[in-house]
Amino acid sequence: MASVPSPDRVVAALDLGGTKTAGALVGGDGELLVRAERPTAAEGDAEAVFAGIAGVLDELARHPEWARIGALGVASAGPVDTAAGTVGPVNIPAWRGFPLVRRIAERVPAPVRLLGDGVAVAEAEHWLGAAAEYRNVLCMVVSTGVGGGLVLDGLVHPGPTGNAGHIGHVSIQWDGEPCPCGGRGCLEGLASGPAIVRHARTAGWRPPGGCSATARTVADSARSGDGAALAAFDLAARALAAAIAGAAALVELQAVVIGGGVAQSGSLLFDPLTHHLTQYTGLPFTRGLRLHPAHFGTDAGLIGAAAVALRSS
Amino acid sequence: MASVPSPDRVVAALDLGGTKTAGALVGGDGELLVRAERPTAAEGDAEAVFAGIAGVLDELARHPEWARIGALGVASAGPVDTAAGTVGPVNIPAWRGFPLVRRIAERVPAPVRLLGDGVAVAEAEHWLGAAAEYRNVLCMVVSTGVGGGLVLDGLVHPGPTGNAGHIGHVSIQWDGEPCPCGGRGCLEGLASGPAIVRHARTAGWRPPGGCSATARTVADSARSGDGAALAAFDLAARALAAAIAGAAALVELQAVVIGGGVAQSGSLLFDPLTHHLTQYTGLPFTRGLRLHPAHFGTDAGLIGAAAVALRSS
Numbered sequence: 001m002a003s004v005p006s007p008d009r010v011v012a013a014l015d016l017g018g019t020k021t022a023g024a025l026v027g028g029d030g031e032l033l034v035r036a037e038r039p040t041a042a043e044g045d046a047e048a049v050f051a052g053i054a055g056v057l058d059e060l061a062r063h064p065e066w067a068r069i070g071a072l073g074v075a076s077a078g079p080v081d082t083a084a085g086t087v088g089p090v091n092i093p094a095w096r097g098f099p100l101v102r103r104i105a106e107r108v109p110a111p112v113r114l115l116g117d118g119v120a121v122a123e124a125e126h127w128l129g130a131a132a133e134y135r136n137v138l139c140m141v142v143s144t145g146v147g148g149g150l151v152l153d154g155l156v157h158p159g160p161t162g163n164a165g166h167i168g169h170v171s172i173q174w175d176g177e178p179c180p181c182g183g184r185g186c187l188e189g190l191a192s193g194p195a196i197v198r199h200a201r202t203a204g205w206r207p208p209g210g211c212s213a214t215a216r217t218v219a220d221s222a223r224s225g226d227g228a229a230l231a232a233f234d235l236a237a238r239a240l241a242a243a244i245a246g247a248a249a250l251v252e253l254q255a256v257v258i259g260g261g262v263a264q265s266g267s268l269l270f271d272p273l274t275h276h277l278t279q280y281t282g283l284p285f286t287r288g289l290r291l292h293p294a295h296f297g298t299d300a301g302l303i304g305a306a307a308v309a310l311r312s313s
Numbered sequence: 314m315a316s317v318p319s320p321d322r323v324v325a326a327l328d329l330g331g332t333k334t335a336g337a338l339v340g341g342d343g344e345l346l347v348r349a350e351r352p353t354a355a356e357g358d359a360e361a362v363f364a365g366i367a368g369v370l371d372e373l374a375r376h377p378e379w380a381r382i383g384a385l386g387v388a389s390a391g392p393v394d395t396a397a398g399t400v401g402p403v404n405i406p407a408w409r410g411f412p413l414v415r416r417i418a419e420r421v422p423a424p425v426r427l428l429g430d431g432v433a434v435a436e437a438e439h440w441l442g443a444a445a446e447y448r449n450v451l452c453m454v455v456s457t458g459v460g461g462g463l464v465l466d467g468l469v470h471p472g473p474t475g476n477a478g479h480i481g482h483v484s485i486q487w488d489g490e491p492c493p494c495g496g497r498g499c500l501e502g503l504a505s506g507p508a509i510v511r512h513a514r515t516a517g518w519r520p521p522g523g524c525s526a527t528a529r530t531v532a533d534s535a536r537s538g539d540g541a542a543l544a545a546f547d548l549a550a551r552a553l554a555a556a557i558a559g560a561a562a563l564v565e566l567q568a569v570v571i572g573g574g575v576a577q578s579g580s581l582l583f584d585p586l587t588h589h590l591t592q593y594t595g596l597p598f599t600r601g602l603r604l605h606p607a608h609f610g611t612d613a614g615l616i617g618a619a620a621v622a623l624r625s626s
Contacts, residue, residue: 079596079597079598081597081598088597135473136472136473150563150564152465152470153470157465157466157564159449159564159565159598160448160449160565160567161565161598163562163565163596163598164563164564164565165563166562166563166596166598167562167563169559169562169596170559170562170563171485171555171556171558171559171593172484172485172486172487172498173485173486173487173488174485174486174503174551174552174555174556175486181595181596182592182593182594182595182596183555183558183559183592183593183594183595184555184593185485185555190487238487239487242484242487242496242497242498243484243487245484245496246482246483246484246559247563249476249479249480249482249483250463250477250478250479250480250483250560250563250564251463251470251472251477251563251564252472252473252474252476252477254473279495279496280484280495280496280497281495281496282494282495282496283392283476283479283482283494283495284392284394284401285392285394285472285474285476285479
């Protein structure tokens with residue numbers, strides 16, 4: 001980050017996802033001073049979803065440091081529109097163009113800053129994580145979906161409406177399966193957790209008795225040497241390599257940082273990914289691309305939201 | 314461009330391609346005051362290639378305005394390394410890590426600035442062409458190869474070594490044909506002029522008697538209603554649409570500007586491209602992407618090199 005915030009400052013951070021809404025008061029050094037959490041009523045009406053945020057804000061407001069916050073950053077599942085201050089998360093149907101910034105601002109005595117969840121991960125990793133030493137880096141989340149955020153020329157690049165970094169909807173198979181986004185052969189459909197399960201099933205894998213079919217179960221089978229499960233991770237890794245190499249050709253990257261549930265499979269994903277990246281990054285300026293596991297786990301959204309709040313307060 | 318250069322200034326510009334080396338003295342308003350050109354001895358040894366540049370520089374140096382130049386910008390076929398001042402154009406085998414900036418600087422009484430040819434097109438179009446009104450735009454050249462340059466947040470984004478914008482080597486078919494770059498299914502192999510000829514041949518097209526098989530001949534056949542020729546342009550347009558939509562998802566673009574020989578086919582390319590872009594850009598923040606033909610033709614490299622020289626003088 002361009003400027004190092006002083007550690008005695010305090011901001012508030014929210015991270016709104018399809019499953020839960022997390023909030024925190026965060027110090028200028030990135031320390032979470034207090035944390036609150038509510039389930040997200042993702043299938044409820046617009047006000048039911050907002051009630052979770054209100055509950056988190058009420059809980060944070062009871063902390064003595066609340067009065068001192070310089071700003072509040074809110075990371076939201078996308079797409080977002082940071083210019084308009086609205087959000088329309090894919091997995092929260094009742095929110096389309098929901099005026100999240102205005103609604104939060106009514107309850108918070110400080111400026112409110114909105115960012116997408118992929119951009120938040122880039123903010124977090126670039127401030128205090130695995131991307132800190134790089135000026136040009138793509139930070140990715142590979143989980144139920146595939147998302148990300150870009151750091152270019154030493155600064156997080158949110159784009160005009162805060163949605164840059166959506167690598168999950170880069171097509172790596174132009175004539176492939178239709179994607180809900182309207183495109184075809186998007187990375188998300190080939191490398192997400194559900195995609196890994198699908199690859200494994202196609203190769204003959206079945207979840208062990210009593211287990212549900214998730215990327216984690218596939219990972220367990222792969223660790224036991226199951227060929228179909230290993231092939232599924234290899235396929236996802238190759239898809240990721242193709243998309244990452246394309247991103248490196250397009251914007252010139254020095255490194256890529258990968259987090260999220262699927263990335264927690266560790267070497268099951270990173271070993272084949274390293275192999276395939278070597279194949280796809282053959283241009284002189286992409287050849288040296290570095291690969292790192294993310295530093296932050298589930299707190300990345302809060303830390304990233306705090307980074308933006310600190311910069312604007 | 315951030316600042317408008319004053320029209321009474323003069324810079325020198327070079328554009329080094331695999332076929333010819335062009336040079337000019339350029340006024341602060343972008344007017345070419347004098348122009349010189351030599352064939353590029355692309356298959357010759359390193360010094361034979363440089364002799365073409367030396368000839369162009371000698372010719373420019375005879376002009377009375379030469380003594381006033383504030384800087385020289387040189388656009389080169391890529392890849393380049395602007396940090397090192399070296400170039401290694403794919404189609405000039407004798408130049409690998411050739412110290413182009415140092416060699417030119419020995420002959421020029423002013424600072425020398427190197428940029429890639431795709432970045433040069435973005436500089437030209439953003440300064441005085443079709444990209445002038447946009448802050449986030451991809452400028453492309455679709456010709457024997459496919460290249461480009463990016464404008465992000467109102468500034469041309471060359472990347473750390475000057476190679477950002479290489480959209481021709483974005484993979485849109487991760488399991489497709491091997492590309493000389495090391496990847497597979499790169500856009501260049503599906504949408505360049507030679508690719509269009511290949512698509513047409515595969516669909517049964519043959520060049521009219523006595524004609525050579527080029528994208529221009531395919532275009533002539535398509536204008537006469539030849540189904541295979543029309544299908545070839547449609548295929549290339551669809552490949553372009555997939556890659557452009559992916560770029561828009563990754564960096565958030567407001568527009569794409571397309572020039573180069575294939576783009577001169579006009580509606581043969583732009584009509585199907587508009588159609589396919591509508592399919593692939595389904596995300597809320599990619600949906601409004603605008604498409605424009607380039608303003609500059611063969612002078613784009615010189616104008617772009619002049620833009621950089623003017624900014625640094």
